[in-house]
Amino acid sequence: MCLAIPSRVLEINDQMALVDTAGEQRKVSLLLMHEEVAVGDYVLIQHGQFAYERVDAERARESLALMEEVFAQGQADVRAW
Numbered sequence: 001m002c003l004a005i006p007s008r009v010l011e012i013n014d015q016m017a018l019v020d021t022a023g024e025q026r027k028v029s030l031l032l033m034h035e036e037v038a039v040g041d042y043v044l045i046q047h048g049q050f051a052y053e054r055v056d057a058e059r060a061r062e063s064l065a066l067m068e069e070v071f072a073q074g075q076a077d078v079r080a081w
Helices: 057-072
Strands: 007-013 016-021 024-029 042-046 050-055
Touching: 016 042, 024 050, 050 057
Parallel strands: none
Antiparallel strands: 007 016, 007 042, 016 024, 042 050
16 A cells, blocks of 8 residues: 655656655656646655646645644554554
8 A cells, every 4th residue: 555645846847846745845757747737736756756646736735634633643553544
């Protein structure tokens, strides 16, 4: 199972994007994207730093809020979810 955290696009330079993932910034490739991505969009990123899906902003914010709530419970083992 893979848990992808929605990442907000901060900058785009050709086929690379700078994203914010849970407060950390990193560069990811947009080569696998089948749709246009703009600054402010949310994307999901797979292992290897490739964005693969754009996520609706409202859905992304809901997911991030739920993740924050779960992480605040202090469960280090995700199987407890």
